[in-house]
Amino acid sequence: MAETRIFDGAPEAGFGDYVQLLKPRVMSLVVFTALVGLLVAPVRLHPVEAFAAILFIALGAGAAGALNMWWDADIDAMMKRTRGRPVPSGRVTGSEALGVGMALSGISVVMLGLATNLVAAGLLAFTIFFYAVVYSMGLKRITPQNIVIGGAAGAFPPMIGWVAATGSVSLEAVLMFAVIFMWTPPHFWALALFMKEDYHTAGVPMLTVTHGRRVTRVHVLVYAVLLAPVAIWAAATSLGGPFTMAVSIGLSLWFVKGGFDIWRRDETMAEADKYAVEKAFFRFSLLYLFVIFAAYLVEAALKLNGLGGW
Amino acid sequence: MAFRPPHEIYARRFGRNVGVAVLLVGFVALVFALTVVKVTRGDPMKGFDHVIEPTMVPDPGKTP
Incomplete structure (x- = not known):
């Protein structure tokens, strides 16, 4: 019997393509901030519970990423940076991405609820809903403030980590949220200043396109100024110390x-030195968030040894 | 009876199958570990049973 093979042009998806659906680079940031939120909380979880909590928070974030890739496949296909993603390149079908996203959303929320508590599970469910529905389906294509709204979704993980340990939302959790929330817009708009992506082709209203680069520069400064008191306030709570x-x-x-x-x-001026200042600011913004959250962790470790803290 | 050579899909999907297998085994191990932790610590799981367990109901006369 002759073997029948069908070649439809698109290479078959490997396991790695399904991993790519979960946006692993975003997940690594989620793991870090959620871990900090969980470790600086005044309640200790058993290591197995802590591991499960971080795993399922990251999985929930990955599920939201898969839903985003399903919904945004049309935009992704039009932009150079995202054209190679599993759905627009045809390796994974849109409905498969939807299925993976929905299944992992359910698994991650239920398992976080069973491993820790229902408040944390509820927050994770809300985060997935917020990123996939409010941001991706709702506001991303409508308003140039989309970065601000998307930033809120990225700001939830440390709060969920904190709530997984303590069972309730407190000022410290809200301030960790606020630090990432205020940090995201200047971080991304600095990137938008020098990346000059083809957002307009895809019809995504980026601030640099809709209101121009001058307005974007003003926005970066305003958010940087607003971030400072939030970060200092957070350091004045039980998160921080001298x-x-x-x-x-x-x-x-x-x-x-x-x-x-x-x-x-x-x-x-920016063209003259090939956006050196904007690029340096972008790199520093990554360092900023990493060091601030690492400092909360160091302070918590110092407190365990009778040092640090207020 | 001669065995037919295996279909090429087994070779083609090998990576995916191994990945799914590892994930499932890892998930089972994690649920088992969580169960061991929660049971040995004595979390109040009997409270969720069909019958009210008198020892699990907080005594209104005592502060917990």
């Missing part, structure tokens, strides 16, 4: 200075 306060003040001042440098420049 060490965290010093780190937060120092980094925030430097962040505001970076925002000011961006605001001061126009496109001719």
Whole structure:
């Protein structure tokens, strides 16, 4: 009997393509911030519970990523950076991405609820809903403030980590949320200034396209200035201590200075040095968030040894 | 009876199948570990049974 093979052009999806659906790079940031939220909380979880909590928070974030890839396949197909993703490249069908996203959403929420508590599970469910429905389906294609709204979804993981340990939302959890929420817009708009992506082809209203680069520079500065008091307030709560306060003040001042440098420049100056200042600000913004959250962790470790804290 | 050579899909899907197998085994191990932790610590799981367990109901006369 002759063997029949069908070649439909698209290469078959491997296991890695399904992993790509979950946006592993975003997940790594989620793992880090959720882990910090969980470890700095005043309640200790058993290591197995803590591991399960982080795993299912990350899986929930991955599920939201898969739903986003299902919904945004049309946009992704039009932009160079995202054209190679599993759905637009045809390796994974849209309905498969939808299925993976829905199944993992359910598994991650139920398992987080069983491993820790229902408040954390509810927050995770809300985060997935917020990212997939409110952001991806709702506001991303409508408003140039889409980055601000998407940032809220990225700001939830440390709060969920905290709630997984303590069972309730407190000021510290809200402030960790607020730090990431205020940090996201300047971080992404700095990137938008020098990446010059083809958002307009895809019809996504990016601030650089809708309101111009001048307005974007103003926005970067305003958010950098607004972030500073939030970060310093967070360091003044039980999250921080003298060490965290010093780190937060120092980094925030430097962040505001970076925002000011961006605001001061126009496109001719930026073109002249190939967006050196914008690129440096973007790199520093990554360092900023990492070091601030690492400082909460260091402060918590110091407190365990009778040092640090207020 | 001669065996027919295996269909090529087994070779083609090998990576995916191994990945799914590892995930499932890992999931079972994690649920088992969670169960061991929660049971040995004595979490109040009897409270969710069909019958009210008198020892699990907080005594209104005592502070917990």
